[in-house]
Amino acid sequence: MEPDLGRFSNEKRSYWERRLHDLLRPVSAEDMVVMSWAIEAMRDGREEAARRRLEMPGSTGDYRIGGKFFVPPWSVDAVLREKLSLGPAEKSAKYLNLKSWNGVTKLLNVYSGLSNAESVMDYSPSGVLAAMPRLFWPQYDWQLGTSNMFRIGRAWHVYATDEGKAAFSVKYGIDLELFLKIGFGIYAGSEEQPAIRPCSLAALGITKAQLHKVRQIIGDTLEGHYEWARATGNPDIPRDFLRSVTKERPIFEVHDSKGRAYCVPSRANLMLRITDGLYYDIVSDSDARRRSGEAFEELCLKMIQHYSGAERSVESERETTYGMSADILVEDKTASSGLIIECKIRRLPQRVLTSPDPFNDCADAFDDVIKGIVQIWRTYNELYSEKPMKIAGVVLQYDPWTIMGNAFVSKLFESAHEKADSLEIPACHRIPVALVGYFDFESLLRDYDYSDIFEAACDWDTETFQGWELTGVLRSREKEKRPKPAFDYGELVRAAVPWWGQP
Numbered sequence: 001m002e003p004d005l006g007r008f009s010n011e012k013r014s015y016w017e018r019r020l021h022d023l024l025r026p027v028s029a030e031d032m033v034v035m036s037w038a039i040e041a042m043r044d045g046r047e048e049a050a051r052r053r054l055e056m057p058g059s060t061g062d063y064r065i066g067g068k069f070f071v072p073p074w075s076v077d078a079v080l081r082e083k084l085s086l087g088p089a090e091k092s093a094k095y096l097n098l099k100s101w102n103g104v105t106k107l108l109n110v111y112s113g114l115s116n117a118e119s120v121m122d123y124s125p126s127g128v129l130a131a132m133p134r135l136f137w138p139q140y141d142w143q144l145g146t147s148n149m150f151r152i153g154r155a156w157h158v159y160a161t162d163e164g165k166a167a168f169s170v171k172y173g174i175d176l177e178l179f180l181k182i183g184f185g186i187y188a189g190s191e192e193q194p195a196i197r198p199c200s201l202a203a204l205g206i207t208k209a210q211l212h213k214v215r216q217i218i219g220d221t222l223e224g225h226y227e228w229a230r231a232t233g234n235p236d237i238p239r240d241f242l243r244s245v246t247k248e249r250p251i252f253e254v255h256d257s258k259g260r261a262y263c264v265p266s267r268a269n270l271m272l273r274i275t276d277g278l279y280y281d282i283v284s285d286s287d288a289r290r291r292s293g294e295a296f297e298e299l300c301l302k303m304i305q306h307y308s309g310a311e312r313s314v315e316s317e318r319e320t321t322y323g324m325s326a327d328i329l330v331e332d333k334t335a336s337s338g339l340i341i342e343c344k345i346r347r348l349p350q351r352v353l354t355s356p357d358p359f360n361d362c363a364d365a366f367d368d369v370i371k372g373i374v375q376i377w378r379t380y381n382e383l384y385s386e387k388p389m390k391i392a393g394v395v396l397q398y399d400p401w402t403i404m405g406n407a408f409v410s411k412l413f414e415s416a417h418e419k420a421d422s423l424e425i426p427a428c429h430r431i432p433v434a435l436v437g438y439f440d441f442e443s444l445l446r447d448y449d450y451s452d453i454f455e456a457a458c459d460w461d462t463e464t465f466q467g468w469e470l471t472g473v474l475r476s477r478e479k480e481k482r483p484k485p486a487f488d489y490g491e492l493v494r495a496a497v498p499w500w501g502q503p
Contacts, residue, residue: 009117020110020114023096024107029084032080032098036076036080038053040073040265074138121236122237133407133408151275156275157495158299159278159288160176162291167281168281174213182201183273194263195263197262198262220252221252246269247277250270251270301316303445304328307446309450312450313331314329315329325382337389340394344396344398360408369412370416373413374425376393385426390458392432392433396441399437400436401437409435446484446486452479
């Protein structure tokens with residue numbers, strides 16, 4: 001008789017869950033928040049601040065990816081969420097000391113056991129390729145490591161438009177510029193300690209009422225966080241892929257003998273919430289959503305023009321017989337080559353992020369990417385098919401929809417070819433198209449020659465490289481880097497939020 005693998009897996013999961021809950025119940029949520037902040041501080045190089053809150057061996061380098069004490073930040077996030085789902089601390093004879101590194105590692109090792117036990121609960125081992133994007137997406141923001149100015153410049157230019165500000169004000173009853181000022185003030189104020197007091201922001205001209213309003217939007221009391229964690233739980237989804245409390249609600253309001261304080265378990269996720277997270281604040285407003293798409297196209301055009309040099313032509317969309325062309329047209333007359341670029345601002349929805357087979361479960365969500373591919377082919381057919389130029393395409397995505405997506409990228413192109421057939425676009429006019437995230441493409445433009453980027457875009461649409469980052473294609477070809485002066489995101493910030501340039 002064959003063993004009942006499903007029952008065995010459930011027993012392992014129950015065993016590790018009991019062990020984890022036994023450790024978590026006696027500790028307080030406040031201690032978990034401080035632990036999270038200290039680990040992140042050490043990883044970010046703020047050693048002295050981190051050691052004031054947690055006894056930690058080694059040096060800051062040991063806590064970065066590849067270091068001997070590296071702690072996956074997504075695991076810390078998941079453990080904090082699990083504590084919130086259990087509620088306030090309970091009295092117990094056993095108590096886990098979260099100011100001791102031994103106590104922290106014991107907790108995280110037990111969570112690792114539970115994570116491993118849950119790893120195949122909703123997909124079979126044979127389905128691991130389809131699940132690869134989900135395995136990677138929760139880690140992406142932490143592993144990306146982009147500068148704050150990059151995030152602020154991109155997001156505030158795209159979302160802090162006049163239409164975005166109007167939508168935000170109607171939705172929350174507070175000015176978006178003020179919201180961002182307070183959010184950034186909390187971010188800056190939590191660099192050396194995990195919590196700030198309202199009085200510490202008084203120098204910025206911020207009132208307690210305004211600060212409380214911001215907390216209501218991107219934070220909660222501990223009781224509110226307990227309720228949120230329970231309400232958003234799902235026993236059918238592994239804990240690693242549940243919604244992140246520190247990304248959605250990165251501020252924790254607590255009270256002690258000195259009064260109210262605002263704790264930040266992850267400054268990195270607070271920065272995410274007041275930059276890229278603005279999308280979720282304005283997306284329900286059609287005018288703000290439309291304008292954000294236009295602003296993203298404008299940003300991509302400015303960024304590409306900055307890096308392309310005077311010898312290449314970089315223009316926005318043109319009129320065609322069927323409507324407007326793809327968003328950006330790059331032509332290099334000397335090399336007789338060009339790029340057709342279609343910009344896509346749509347963000348990855350939660351149902352895609354948590355699915356073990358995102359393309360099959362959420363095929364409709366990927367339609368925007370498919371339309372981008374077809375739009376490039378249509379533009380080539382209309383504008384370039386009679387010209388003696390070699391052309392490649394790029395679907396430039398605000399979120400990297402197809403990174404690590406080798407398992408379903410071919411399906412996206414199958415769907416694109418079906419749409420192209422219905423539009424009677426000749427097969428010979430369906431040029432190579434690379435599906436690229438904005439950060440990856442900006443890195444390429446900054447570090448590599450145009451000719452190398454063009455070759456990489458042509459190579460991407462092959463069995464060898466589909467699903468790769470374009471930078472990975474160039475590294476595999478051992479192309480030499482020739483860095484150019486960086487694009488000035490600070491200028492975008494000052495235009496979107498005038499207070500940024502004030503002394």
